[in-house]
Amino acid sequence: MDTNLVEMFRAGLNWVTMALDAPSARVVLFGVRIQWHIFVEVLLGFVIVILLSQKSYKPPKRPLTEQEIDELCDEWVPEPLIPPITEDMMHEPPVLESAAGPHTTVNGKDVVNFASANYLGLIGHEKLLESCTSALEKYGVGSCGPRGFYGTIDVHLDCETRISKFLSTPDTILYSYGLSTMFSTIPCFCKKGDIIVADEGVHWGIQNGLQLSRSTIVYFKHNDMDSLRSTLEKIMTKNKRSKNLRRYIVAEAVYQNSGQIAPLDEIVKLKEKYKFRVILDESNSFGVLGRSGRGLAEHHGVPIEKIDVVTAAMGHALATEGGFCTGNARIIDYQRLSSSGYVFSASLPPYLASAAITAIDVIDQNPDLLVKMKQNIALLWKGLKDIKGMSLASDPESPIVFLELEKSSGSTKEDLLLLEKMADRALKEDSLLVVSSKKSFLDKCRLPVGIKLLVSAGHSESDLIKVSESLKRLASELLL
Amino acid sequence: MAKLYVKAVAPPDMNRNTEWFMYPGVWTTYILIIFFGWLAVLSVSGCSPGMAWTVVNLSHFLVTYHSFHWMKGTPFGEDQGIYNALTWWEQMDNGQQLTSNRKFLTVVPIVLYLIASHTTDYRHPWLLLNTLALMVLVVAKFPNMHKVRIFGINADK
Numbered sequence: 001m002d003t004n005l006v007e008m009f010r011a012g013l014n015w016v017t018m019a020l021d022a023p024s025a026r027v028v029l030f031g032v033r034i035q036w037h038i039f040v041e042v043l044l045g046f047v048i049v050i051l052l053s054q055k056s057y058k059p060p061k062r063p064l065t066e067q068e069i070d071e072l073c074d075e076w077v078p079e080p081l082i083p084p085i086t087e088d089m090m091h092e093p094p095v096l097e098s099a100a101g102p103h104t105t106v107n108g109k110d111v112v113n114f115a116s117a118n119y120l121g122l123i124g125h126e127k128l129l130e131s132c133t134s135a136l137e138k139y140g141v142g143s144c145g146p147r148g149f150y151g152t153i154d155v156h157l158d159c160e161t162r163i164s165k166f167l168s169t170p171d172t173i174l175y176s177y178g179l180s181t182m183f184s185t186i187p188c189f190c191k192k193g194d195i196i197v198a199d200e201g202v203h204w205g206i207q208n209g210l211q212l213s214r215s216t217i218v219y220f221k222h223n224d225m226d227s228l229r230s231t232l233e234k235i236m237t238k239n240k241r242s243k244n245l246r247r248y249i250v251a252e253a254v255y256q257n258s259g260q261i262a263p264l265d266e267i268v269k270l271k272e273k274y275k276f277r278v279i280l281d282e283s284n285s286f287g288v289l290g291r292s293g294r295g296l297a298e299h300h301g302v303p304i305e306k307i308d309v310v311t312a313a314m315g316h317a318l319a320t321e322g323g324f325c326t327g328n329a330r331i332i333d334y335q336r337l338s339s340s341g342y343v344f345s346a347s348l349p350p351y352l353a354s355a356a357i358t359a360i361d362v363i364d365q366n367p368d369l370l371v372k373m374k375q376n377i378a379l380l381w382k383g384l385k386d387i388k389g390m391s392l393a394s395d396p397e398s399p400i401v402f403l404e405l406e407k408s409s410g411s412t413k414e415d416l417l418l419l420e421k422m423a424d425r426a427l428k429e430d431s432l433l434v435v436s437s438k439k440s441f442l443d444k445c446r447l448p449v450g451i452k453l454l455v456s457a458g459h460s461e462s463d464l465i466k467v468s469e470s471l472k473r474l475a476s477e478l479l480l
Numbered sequence: 481m482a483k484l485y486v487k488a489v490a491p492p493d494m495n496r497n498t499e500w501f502m503y504p505g506v507w508t509t510y511i512l513i514i515f516f517g518w519l520a521v522l523s524v525s526g527c528s529p530g531m532a533w534t535v536v537n538l539s540h541f542l543v544t545y546h547s548f549h550w551m552k553g554t555p556f557g558e559d560q561g562i563y564n565a566l567t568w569w570e571q572m573d574n575g576q577q578l579t580s581n582r583k584f585l586t587v588v589p590i591v592l593y594l595i596a597s598h599t600t601d602y603r604h605p606w607l608l609l610n611t612l613a614l615m616v617l618v619v620a621k622f623p624n625m626h627k628v629r630i631f632g633i634n635a636d637k
Contacts, residue, residue, distance in 0.1 A: 037602045044590050047618075051586055056578040059626055 086413075091420050093435075094427060099124055102458035104433065111431040112463045114453045119288050119399045120369045121458025122319035122359055131358040135351040143347045147336070151347040159353040163324055166360050167294055169304055171332040173325050175341050176348045178313025181323030182281055183209035184341025185311050188334070189279075190215045190248055197231055197276070198250040199223065201257045201447045204440060206250060206281060215248075222447060223260045228267070232274045247276040253285035253296035257437060257447050259394025259402035261289070264300040268307070277308040287317030288399050293363050293370050299397075317363075320355040322348040373399065373457035376464060380455055383468025389479030390471075393450060403471070404450040405479070412439060415449050422474050423451065430470040495563065497554035498572050507584055514540060514592070530599035534606045537596040540589070541613035548585075549620045550634060565636050569620070570627055577623035589617045 064072075098105040100116035101123045122128060135155065145151030160172040175181040186209030190196055194215040198206070201222040210217050218235065221227035228249075236242055249271060251262045264280075271278050282295045290298030295312075297304040304310070309331060313323040325335060335342055363369065380401055384392060387403065394402035408415055419436035426432040437449040453467065493499035500506070514536060522532040553564040554571075563571050573579045593614040600606045619625065629635040 035602070037597060040597075041594060044594060048587055048590055051578075051583055054578045054583075056573075056576055056580075056582075058574075058576045059623070 087417065094433060102456050102460075102463065106427065106433060109431055111427065111433045112459070112466060113433045114455070114459075114467060115433045115435045116456070117284065117316040117399075117454050118319060118456045118458065119284075119317040119373055119454070120293075120319075120363065121373075121456045122317070122362065123458075125319070125359075125362065127362055128319065128355050128358050131354045132351045135354040139350040141351070142349050145346060146343060147347045148343060153347070153350045153353075155350045155353040155357070156347060159348075159356050160324070162357045162360055164326060166364065167304060167310075167326055169310070169326040170329040171326070173332045173335050173339075173342060174348055174353065175323040175325070175339075176345050177341070178283065178315040178321060178323040179205040180341040180345070181311045181313055181325060182206045183212060184339045185309060185325050185335065186210060186250065186279065187213040188339040189309065189331075190246070194246040194248065195235060195242065196248045196250055197228065197235070199252065199255070199262075201255050201260075201445055202250065202252055202281075203256040203445070204443045206252070207444055208442075210250065222258065223255070223262060225263060225266045225270070229270055232270055232276065236274050247274075248279055249276045250279045251281070253280055253282040253289065254395075254398045254400060256284060256400065257445050259398045259400035259452070261285070261299075261395040261398050262296065264296050264302050264307075268302050272306075278306075279309040279311070280307050281311050283311075283313040283316050283323075284398075284400060286312040286314075287359075287363050288370070288373065289397070291370075292367060293317075314352075314356050314359075318356055318359040320352045320359060322352055322356065369457045373455065376455050376457065376459050377401065379461060379464045380453065380468065383465060384471065387468075387472045387475050389475045390450070393448075399455050401453040401455060402450050403453070404448050407479075408448055412449055418478065419449060419451055422471075422478055425474055425478075426470055430466065432467055432470055434467070434471070493574065495554065495559070495571055495574070496556050497563065498568065501572065501581055510588070514588075530596070530601065531606075533592075533596040533599050534610060537589075537592045537610055538613055540592060541617060544585075544589070545617065545620070552634070552636075566627070567634075575626070577626060582621065586618065586621045589614055 094106045096104050096106060096113075097108070100113060100118060102113055102118070102121060103110055104113040104116075105111070116123070139153060139155070143151045143153055147156070156174055160174055163172040164170065175184065182205045186196075186206070190210075190213040192214040194213070195218065196210060196213070196215045197218050197220060198210055199222055200219040202210075218231055220231045232249075235247070249267065251267060253264070254261055262280075267278060270276075280296065285296045285299070287293045287295075289296055292298065295304075295310070296302075297307060297310075304326075305328075307327070309325060309327050311323060311325045314320045315322075325332065337343065374397070377397065377399060381392065381396055384401070384403065389406055390403040391406050392401065393404040394400055405415055405418070409418070416436060416439065423434050423436055426434050435452050437447075437452060439445075439449065451471070455464075493502055517539070518532050518536045521527075521535050522529060525532070525535075527535075548569045549567050552567050553561070566575075569582075573581060593610055596610050597607055600610075
C-alpha cells in the first residue's frame with residue numbers, strides 16, 4: 001500500500017517533468033538558446049517595480065444601494081423571543097389554598113394530599129405552631145444578615161446543637177434554603193481536578209452542585225452497587241494520578257426521583273476499600289428511616305462517623321425550611337468560611353430554627369409517628385400491589401412510593417402527558433392530589449418518569465384505600 | 481514662529497493581532513529568519529543549496545499562507561470578535577492597501593522564488609512547485625482580493 005503510493009507519486013512527478021521539458025519549450029532564436037526563465041525574471045522584476053511605486057489607499061466603504069437594503073429587509077425573519085409553546089408546557093400544576101397537610105384545599109374542594117413531603121404529619125402540629133408564634137413574637141420574622149455579619153441568633157446555635165445531639169455527630173451547620181444546602185456543600189469541598197462518582201438519579205440540586213464544583217464527574221447506574229464497584233475500580237486502576245486526587249462519592253439516602261434507598265453498608269465498604277469520601281444527602285430519610293428516625297445510618301446499622309459529610313433539607317420530615325450539614329467538627333468549621341450558601345446568604349429566619357428544634361423534640365418523644373408512617377407505607381403497598389399497567393419501582397420502606405409505567409412510550413414528554421392526565425383526572429374525579437415526576441429543562445436525570453406518592457403519618461387508612469382504588473381504576477382506564 | 485504647526489503622527493494600530501508588525505526591525509528579523517532557516521535546512525539535511533532554497537520557499541509558502549490568508553480572527557478575546565471574518569492579511573494596517581508593510585511582504589515571496597528557481601537551475605518539478613507557490617501567494621496579496629473568498633472557500637458560515 002505504501003510503496004504503491006510512493007510509486008504513483010514518483011510516476012506523476014516524472015510525467016510532469018517530462019511534459020514540461022518537452023522539446024517545444026526550447027526555442028532557438030538568433031542562434032542563441034533562449035531560456036524562458038529570463039523572461040519570467042524580467043516580468044517579476046517589473047511587477048516588483050510597479051508594486052513599489054503604487055500609493056497606498058484605503059478601500060472605499062461602499063454604502064448599500066436601495067435595492068440591497070430592500071432585499072435584506074425582505075429576507076429577514078425575526079427570531080422568536082420565546083420558543084414555541086408545546087403541549088407539555090401548557091400544564092398548570094394545581095394551586096394549594098390551605099396548608100399542605102394530609103388534607104388540603106384545591107379550587108375550593110377538600111382533597112387528600114399525596115404531593116407534600118410531610119412524612120411525619122408535622123404540618124399544623126400544635127407544638128410547632130406554638131413555638132413558631134412565640135419565636136415570632138420574640139425575634140420578629142427575618143434575621144437581616146448573613147451568619148457572619150450579625151445574623152446569628154441564639155436559636156440558630158441551639159438548633160445546631162440539637163441536631164448534633166439527635167444524630168450524635170460532633171457539629172452541625174445550618175443553611176437558610178433546603179435546596180441550596182447541597183449545592184453549596186459540594187463546591188465547598190470538591191474543586192476543579194477532583195473526581196466525583198455520583199449516582200445518575202440524583203436530584204437537580206445535587207446536579208447543580210456537581211456542575212459548580214468543576215470536578216470530573218463520573219456517573220454510575222442508579223442504585224447499582226456492581227456498577228459503582230466497577231466504576232471505582234476503573235478510576236483507581238486506569239488513572240495512575242488518581243491516588244493524588246481527592247475522590248468523592250455522592251449519593252442520596254432516599255432518591256427523590258425514584259424512591260430507592262441507597263445501600264449504605266455496601267457504599268461504606270466500597271468507600272473504605274478504594275479510599276473515597278462519601279457525601280450523603282439525607283433530605284428524605286431524616287426523621288423517617290431508622291428505628292428512632294435518625295436516618296439511613298441507623299437504618300443500616302452503620303456508625304454515622306463513617307460518612308464524611310451528611311446534608312439534609314429540613315423541608316421534608318421536619319416541616320420547616322432550611323437545611324443542615326453534619327459531620328466532623330473540622331468539616332463543619334471549614335464550611336463556616338468557605339461555603340457560599342452559608343457565607344453569602346442571610347441566615348435562617350429564627351422562627352424556622354425554633355420550629356426545627358421543636359420538630360426534633362416531637363420526633364424524639366413520639367416514636368409512634370414513625371410506626372404509623374411505616375404502617376401507612378405498608379398499607380399503600382398492599383393496595384397498589386396489583387395495579388395494571390404500572391409497577392411499584394421504589395423501595396418497600398421508602399416514604400416516596402413511585403409508580404412507573406410498565407410500557408413506556410419511549411419519549412419522556414409522551415409519558416409525562418399521560419401521567420399528568422391521570423393526575424388531573426384523579427384530582428377532578430376523586431379529589432386526590434398526586435404528582436408526576438417534575439422534569440425541568442436543566443435536569444439531566446434520565447430515570448423513567450412516574451407518579452410519586454408521598455406517604456404521611458397523618459394519612460388515615462381510608463385515605464390510603466381511596467388512593468389505591470382511584471389509581472387502580474384510572475390506570476386500567478388510561479393505560480390499556 | 482517655527483513650531484506653529486503640529487506634526488501629525490499615524491494613528492496607532494488598535495488591533496493587537498497586527499500591531500506587532502509595526503515595530504522597527506520586524507523586516508530585518510523576517511529576512512534573517514528565512515536566511516537562518518535556509519542555513520538550518522542545509523546543515524541538517526546536507527542537500528544541495530538549491531534544494532534547500534526550494535524547501536525554504538515551499539515551507540515559507542505553507543506557513544505564510546496558513547497564518548496570513550487562512551486563519552481568521554484574533555487570539556484576543558477583548559476585541560469582541562470584530563475581526564472574526566478577516567484574515568491576518570486583511571486586518572493588517574487597518575485594511576489599508578499597498579502600505580509599505582504590505583509591499584514588503586509581497587516582495588519577499590517573489591525574491592524567494594527568484595533565488596529558489598535560479599539556484600535549482602530551473603529544473604522541474606521544483607520549478608513548477610515554486611511557481612505554484614508564488615502564484616498563490618501573490619494573487620492572495622492583490623488589493624483586489626481584499627475580503628474576496630473564491631468559491632466560498634474559507635468563508636463564514
